[in-house]
Amino acid sequence: MNGAEAMVKCLELEGVEMVFGYPGVAICPFYDAILDAESIRTILIRTEQNAAHAASGMARVTGKVGVCAVTSGPGATNLITGIATAFADSIPLVCITGQVHSGLIGSDSFQEADIIGATESFIKYSYLVKNAEDIPRIFREAFYIANTGRKGPVLIDVPIDVQNAIVKKFKYPEEVNLRTYKPTVKGHAVQIKKVMAELEKAKRPVICAGGGVLLSDAQNELREFAHRYQVPVVHTMMGIGSMQTEDELNFGMVGNHGASYANRAMNEADMIIMVGARVADRTVNQPEIITRGKVLVHMDVDPAEIGKNAGPTIPLVGDAKHIFEDMMQYEIEGDHNLWVQTLYEYKQTMKEKRVPDPAFIDPAEFIKKLSDKMEKDAIYVADVGQNQIWSCRNCIVREGSFLTSGGMGTMGYSIPAAMGAKAGQPGRQSIAVCGDGSFQMSMMELATMRQYNIPVKIIVMANRYLGMVREYQKNTYGADRYSVVDLSGSPDLSKIAEAYGMRFIRVSEKADEDSAISEFLRGDESVLMECVINPTDTSK
Amino acid sequence: MKKIYSVLVENRSGVLFKVAGLFSRRAFNIDSLVVGETDDPNVSCMTIVSSGDDHTLEQIEKQLNKKLDVIKVKTFDEQLSISRELMLVKVKYNRNNRKDIIELCDILKAQIVDMSKNQMMIQLCDVPERIQLFLKMLNSISIVEVARTGTVALQKCHDQEN
Numbered sequence: 111m112n113g114a115e116a117m118v119k120c121l122e123l124e125g126v127e128m129v130f131g132y133p134g135v136a137i138c139p140f141y142d143a144i145l146d147a148e149s150i151r152t153i154l155i156r157t158e159q160n161a162a163h164a165a166s167g168m169a170r171v172t173g174k175v176g177v178c179a180v181t182s183g184p185g186a187t188n189l190i191t192g193i194a195t196a197f198a199d200s201i202p203l204v205c206i207t208g209q210v211h212s213g214l215i216g217s218d219s220f221q222e223a224d225i226i227g228a229t230e231s232f233i234k235y236s237y238l239v240k241n242a243e244d245i246p247r248i249f250r251e252a253f254y255i256a257n258t259g260r261k262g263p264v265l266i267d268v269p270i271d272v273q274n275a276i277v278k279k280f281k282y283p284e285e286v287n288l289r290t291y292k293p294t295v296k297g298h299a300v301q302i303k304k305v306m307a308e309l310e311k312a313k314r315p316v317i318c319a320g321g322g323v324l325l326s327d328a329q330n331e332l333r334e335f336a337h338r339y340q341v342p343v344v345h346t347m348m349g350i351g352s353m354q355t356e357d358e359l360n361f362g363m364v365g366n367h368g369a370s371y372a373n374r375a376m377n378e379a380d381m382i383i384m385v386g387a388r389v390a391d392r393t394v395n396q397p398e399i400i401t402r403g404k405v406l407v408h409m410d411v412d413p414a415e416i417g418k419n420a421g422p423t424i425p426l427v428g429d430a431k432h433i434f435e436d437m438m439q440y441e442i443e444g445d446h447n448l449w450v451q452t453l454y455e456y457k458q459t460m461k462e463k464r465v466p467d468p469a470f471i472d473p474a475e476f477i478k479k480l481s482d483k484m485e486k487d488a489i490y491v492a493d494v495g496q497n498q499i500w501s502c503r504n505c506i507v508r509e510g511s512f513l514t515s516g517g518m519g520t521m522g523y524s525i526p527a528a529m530g531a532k533a534g535q536p537g538r539q540s541i542a543v544c545g546d547g548s549f550q551m552s553m554m555e556l557a558t559m560r561q562y563n564i565p566v567k568i569i570v571m572a573n574r575y576l577g578m579v580r581e582y583q584k585n586t587y588g589a590d591r592y593s594v595v596d597l598s599g600s601p602d603l604s605k606i607a608e609a610y611g612m613r614f615i616r617v618s619e620k621a622d623e624d625s626a627i628s629e630f631l632r633g634d635e636s637v638l639m640e641c642v643i644n645p646t647d648t649s650k
Numbered sequence: 651m652k653k654i655y656s657v658l659v660e661n662r663s664g665v666l667f668k669v670a671g672l673f674s675r676r677a678f679n680i681d682s683l684v685v686g687e688t689d690d691p692n693v694s695c696m697t698i699v700s701s702g703d704d705h706t707l708e709q710i711e712k713q714l715n716k717k718l719d720v721i722k723v724k725t726f727d728e729q730l731s732i733s734r735e736l737m738l739v740k741v742k743y744n745r746n747n748r749k750d751i752i753e754l755c756d757i758l759k760a761q762i763v764d765m766s767k768n769q770m771m772i773q774l775c776d777v778p779e780r781i782q783l784f785l786k787m788l789n790s791i792s793i794v795e796v797a798r799t800g801t802v803a804l805q806k807c808h809d810q811e812n
Contacts, residue, residue, distance in 0.1 A: 290717075291718050
């Protein structure tokens with residue numbers, strides 16, 4: 111057995127079913143060995159960044175580590191944005207990169223790049239494999255590190271000579287024992303007791319759910335907790351789907367793109383329970399103001415997040431699922447009915463009223479209708495830009511998943527991620543909603559979808575602008591100061607669809623909306639839909 | 651405020667880069683950083699002196715703990731620890747100030763470790779403040795070059811219970 115065969119064997123033992131990637135000489139031994147692995151399907155992506163995004167989409171719907179494998183040098187550096195995107199959203203990935211011959215490292219040889227150095231500040235951990243005998247241990251550790259604690263991407267850089275070296279003894283470790291890595295899962299009993307005592311006293315408590323709730327698969331526990339103790343829930347962008355949109359205790363998304371009634375709930379609360387959220391700048395603009403005079407409970411599996419952006423009254427380190435379970439052991443008195451009623455009133459009276467242009471499709475209304483009609487467990491992937499804000503504010507999530515690049519805001523995420531998610535769970539509808547900027551960043555993957563028969567339904571909110579930047583420029587510099595946001599050279603999407611053998615639908619009249627959506631959702635096949643929207647529409 | 655971090659790390663290639671990179675990426679200060687092997691060849695000890703407000707100093711500790719190559723982080727205030735720094739300083743001397751320099755070395759317990767006709771090298775191992783003081787006193791004399799190790803520190807001895 112050589113190093114490459116050992117790498118593939120490790121993937122088999124980890125139950126990896128799919129590897130997204132792009133070969134090159136430095137990773138060829140691996141791609142040769144993987145031919146003999148019957149249980150692993152390889153997907154040739156069209157640019158390396160999308161390999162990481164596709165693996166991310168897959169990881170987010172299956173809960174398993176997503177895997178991608180690319181070559182050294184430009185292959186590895188192209189992967190970087192995908193790694194940073196996964197890191198910002200704590201998505202578990204194992205990224206394998208080929209590397210030049212060990213003896214050539216440091217000599218600036220052909221296709222050599224220090225990928226470990228380049229990714230250091232946005233990767234959970236990285237390995238340079240120097241000895242083929244270490245492969246089983248390193249792979250076992252990498253998968254463990256990626257998918258435990260605060261999840262994230264792990265990089266394994268394997269020089270070509272290590273892939274070709276003989277592995278005399280292959281022994282896959284049963285357990286991982288790292289003296290430097292022992293994530294806390296169970297919340298501290300004393301802290302939990304304190305939280306429940308505060309909750310008993312609180313008149314206006316609110317839970318702010320972040321992406322951590324989804325990562326720890328604690329959606330049911332959150333819902334049960336909220337209903338049992340009558341605590342209203344708001345959520346961050348990454349927390350969309352942690353509670354069903356139409357749940358009576360869900361009061362929407364907070365933040366500067368969120369609902370005003372959700373932000374008001376945070377402002378007026380006397381107790382905030384942050385769960386698996388970073389208190390990031392787009393979510394809580396001025397943490398010191400919003401938390402003043404309140405009891406702030408911060409639950410997170412990563413101790414470094416607690417107190418980073420806002421000083422909590424009660425820090426609580428651990429996994430959301432376990433903590434909710436432990437908290438629900440407590441019987442407490444206390445009635446938050448009045449508070450919940452107040453929030454209902456806010457929700458009714460503070461609904462933002464859009465003034466859509468009747469000559470175009472209103473993206474907000476359109477997304478509402480679409481998400482209402484899509485399958486209950488559909489996977490909805492929002493890209494980045496105005497389309498993301500429309501999606502976040504209007505998509506109705508029931509039993510499905512809502513994915514987006516929240517932390518990094520990486521344009522072009524939706525198509526590869528929707529494709530990876532569909533590949534991971536072929537039984538579910540997978541829909542990518544993007545703008546014409548983000549579509550053109552990833553449209554090369556239409557070929558991958560076709561080649562491997564991974565049907566994804568894609569909607570392009572076409573306004574021939576980089577809408578989000580255009581809107582910002584208008585508000586900041588004035589409508590006569592648009593700079594580098596004009597996308598008028600965009601291709602005829604009907605011809606793109608034809609070129610890739612996809613069904614195409616174009617909708618520009620409100621009257622055709624319903625039939626177009628039905629037509630779009632029909633059948634388990636790839637469809638490209640162009641929604642013609644007002645070029646100067648705003649995100650709110 | 652200043653704080654001393656004594657950080658035990660896995661003795662692997664690239665670890666210094668990872669720890670130093672953490673400081674630059676998060677805009678933490680490094681006043682000094684010393685690395686050396688411990689009694690266990692698999693473990694290195696980094697002594698890092700940093701300054702900042704309470705919030706920053708706490709974040710440094712948390713972020714260090716988060717690094718997967720970090721085994722243990724100990725922090726201590728200067729009063730509760732013994733800290734030392736070593737300095738070598740080369741000065742120019744002449745007949746007029748030779749005695750003054752020797753006297754100064756005597757007072758501050760510095761050693762003259764090398765000499766030529768018009769230069770001498772002085773070694774001082776002491777707490778960082780006294781190193782600073784010594785440098786200040788030497789200011790009137792022409793300094794050729796200075797090398798300082800940065801602070802190393804350990805917590806004060808105490809009798810362990812049990």
